[in-house]
Amino acid sequence: MGLLTKSNQAPKPELKRLPSGTFTVDADCRIVSSTVPHWVPEAQVRDIGREILAVFQGARHANLPFSELNLQYAAFKITAREMRGGAIIFLSPRPPQTVAAS
Amino acid sequence: MLDLYQELLKQLPSKPEVHVSNSGARAIALLDSEPFTLLITDLRMPKMDGLQVLAIVRRKFPHLRIIVLTGVLDEEYRSRAYAQGVEMFWQKPGSSEEIKLFQDCIESLLGRETRNEGGFRGMQSKSLVDLIQLECLSHSSSVLHVTQGALHGKIWVQNGEITDATTTNFTGEEAFKTILSWKSGNFEILPADPERPRTITDSYQGLLLDSAQALDEWRGQQAGTEKSEAGSAAASSSLLSPLTRFEGVEFVLTVPNDEQAPCDSWGLENAAQLGLWARTTRLRLVELGEKLGAGALTQITGFSLQRHWALAHDDEKGLLCVGFRRTLPTDKVDQTMKHVFTKWVS
Numbered sequence: 001m002g003l004l005t006k007s008n009q010a011p012k013p014e015l016k017r018l019p020s021g022t023f024t025v026d027a028d029c030r031i032v033s034s035t036v037p038h039w040v041p042e043a044q045v046r047d048i049g050r051e052i053l054a055v056f057q058g059a060r061h062a063n064l065p066f067s068e069l070n071l072q073y074a075a076f077k078i079t080a081r082e083m084r085g086g087a088i089i090f091l092s093p094r095p096p097q098t099v100a101a102s
Numbered sequence: 103m104l105d106l107y108q109e110l111l112k113q114l115p116s117k118p119e120v121h122v123s124n125s126g127a128r129a130i131a132l133l134d135s136e137p138f139t140l141l142i143t144d145l146r147m148p149k150m151d152g153l154q155v156l157a158i159v160r161r162k163f164p165h166l167r168i169i170v171l172t173g174v175l176d177e178e179y180r181s182r183a184y185a186q187g188v189e190m191f192w193q194k195p196g197s198s199e200e201i202k203l204f205q206d207c208i209e210s211l212l213g214r215e216t217r218n219e220g221g222f223r224g225m226q227s228k229s230l231v232d233l234i235q236l237e238c239l240s241h242s243s244s245v246l247h248v249t250q251g252a253l254h255g256k257i258w259v260q261n262g263e264i265t266d267a268t269t270t271n272f273t274g275e276e277a278f279k280t281i282l283s284w285k286s287g288n289f290e291i292l293p294a295d296p297e298r299p300r301t302i303t304d305s306y307q308g309l310l311l312d313s314a315q316a317l318d319e320w321r322g323q324q325a326g327t328e329k330s331e332a333g334s335a336a337a338s339s340s341l342l343s344p345l346t347r348f349e350g351v352e353f354v355l356t357v358p359n360d361e362q363a364p365c366d367s368w369g370l371e372n373a374a375q376l377g378l379w380a381r382t383t384r385l386r387l388v389e390l391g392e393k394l395g396a397g398a399l400t401q402i403t404g405f406s407l408q409r410h411w412a413l414a415h416d417d418e419k420g421l422l423c424v425g426f427r428r429t430l431p432t433d434k435v436d437q438t439m440k441h442v443f444t445k446w447v448s
Contacts, residue, residue, distance in 0.1 A: 018396060044394070051390045055383050059404065062379035063372055064411060064425075066404035071387055074397025 018076050018093040025049035027085030036091065052080045052087050107142070107171075110201065114209045126150035126158075133163055140211060145172040145179055153179070156186040167211055171204075177249075180288050190290050210293040230282055231310055233289060238262045238306040243294035250287030257281060258298045264309055265300040274301040275309065282313040342368040345442050350430035352409055356446070357381055357421035369425070380413055380423045401439065405432060412439035416447050 023034035029050045036045050052069065059065055071078040079090040104122045111120045118139070123129040126147050133141065141159060145152030152170060159166060168188045172179075180191050189211060195201040230248065234257065237244060241262035248255045255277060258266040267278035302309065342354045346368055353369035357377040367373035383402065391399050402413040410426040412435060424442050426435050 018394060047393065048390065051386055054386060058379050058383055062376050064376060064379070064404070065408070066406035066411070068405040070401075070403040070405075071391075071399065072401045072403075073391045073394075073399050076391070076394060076396030 019044065019048075019091050020093055022088065022090050023049070024083065024088045025053065025086050027053070029053055032086070048078065048091070049087065049089060052078070052089055056080075056082050056087065110205060111142075111208060114205060114212070116209060116212050118212055126152070126155035129155060130158055130162070133159065133166070138163075138166060140167045140169065140208070142169045142171050142208075145170060145174045145183070153182055153186065156183060156188060160187050169208070169211070177288070184288055191288070206293055230284070230287075230289065231314075234259075234264070234306060234310065237291075238264065243296065245292040245295050245298075247290040247292050248281050248284065248287055249289075250284040253284065253287075255281035255284075256292075258295060260294065260296060260298075260300075262306075264302050264304075264306050266298050266302055275304065275312075278302065278309055279313045279316055282310075283317055342366060345424070345446055348438050348442050348445075350427040350434065350438060351424060351442065352427055353425035354442075355380065355421075355423040355425075356419070357423065359418075359420040376423065377421075380421050384413065384415060384421060401436070403432075403435060403439070405435070410435045412436070414439065414443045416443075419447060422446050 017039070019036050019040040021034065021036035021040075023036050023045055024032045025046075026032055029046060031042065031045060031049065034045065055069060056066075067082045069078075069080045071080075073094075075094055077092045077094055079092075080087045104124060108120045108122050111118060121132055121138075123132055126143075127150055129141070129143065132138075141163075143152050143155055143159075147155070152172065156168065156170075159168060168186075169190045169192060170183045170188050171192045171194055173194050175193055183191050190207065192204060192207070195204045230246075233246065236242075237246070237259045239262065243260050243262075246257040246259065248257065253269065255269040256267065257264060257278060264278065267274060267281060269277045269280050272280050304312075342356065345351065345354045353367065355365055355367045355370055355373055355376055357365050357380050361381070365373045365377035367377075370376060384399070387402065388399050391397065400414070404411050407428060409428050410430060410432070411423060412426070413421060413423045415421050422443055424439055426438065430438070
């Protein structure tokens, strides 16, 4: 009976944790240094870096160059500073109360 | 008429020898035949007009003093005559007072010639400041008659010092500053008037400096007014007008959800290019947020040494991109963007 109950339970969805920490990427989007926890896949970190570099590059082409970028998501914040073609990127999940306040 | 002027000139105290000619060609032939001190010419003459005569005479007889005496009262002709290096441009006198003034003027010129003072002629395209400095530095005594269209002004110079000035509405220093604010015009140097009461006591350097400062301030105000007028005009022609009134806003760009619809902008030259970038960037970052599970993308902000900007999206209206003055603090950018966005959505 116990076995039946156990096998009939619906699988719980995997909880996705948001990455936190800081990392730097060079102009070719290679990760140079990182304090992002190991459980965050490297591919994901590189994805973030690639998108950030693309935003910097696109802005230059659109004649709106800038050196610092803030992305505010409902539950996450990314801050990036351009560094000689690469970037230093800060990832910070936002606590619920911060989300409510914004 | 020629005979009348001949008589008038013969009455001058210096008793000059006066020759007359009824055409430009004959006048040039006369000048070729013997040396002359002064040429008085009309502009409207048969066959060869006065300007043609001036061109030839100035080239062939560079030291000859020339006065234009004409009924043609056109500023263009006046300018062209002065550009040819004429000494004075006189309207044909219409009253006994004007005849007297004309006679005094000719006598003054002949007197200068008699004293063999020499000097250069043909001053053209010089600023009034240059002219005043020349008169003052050379310790001259004269009256500068300055005209700009219908505006007339006079500046009295006595022994190299500015003693008085008048315009239609002002006298003294106010008049002097008013005359110096005129951007262009013509001038005549009239005989000195030593009897003129002195109303200006400041040095010519001080006066020129004050005038330059006043002019700079006035230009600054004008530029500000023009800028704000241009900005207001542009904004009023757009629905973005209310958004531009927030502190520090330098440009506003709205990008509709429909990719075919044009962007609307204020204060931007490359709106289409920026609109395309804004749309692409947002899509890219929304996708990133979805991958991360970070929730809705609420705002994108960029900071630079040139200017700051912020980007926000509304499901119905599309994208709003606002540029901010670089001196606006970063926290203020966020705060102002929220206000602008709320205003835009509402």
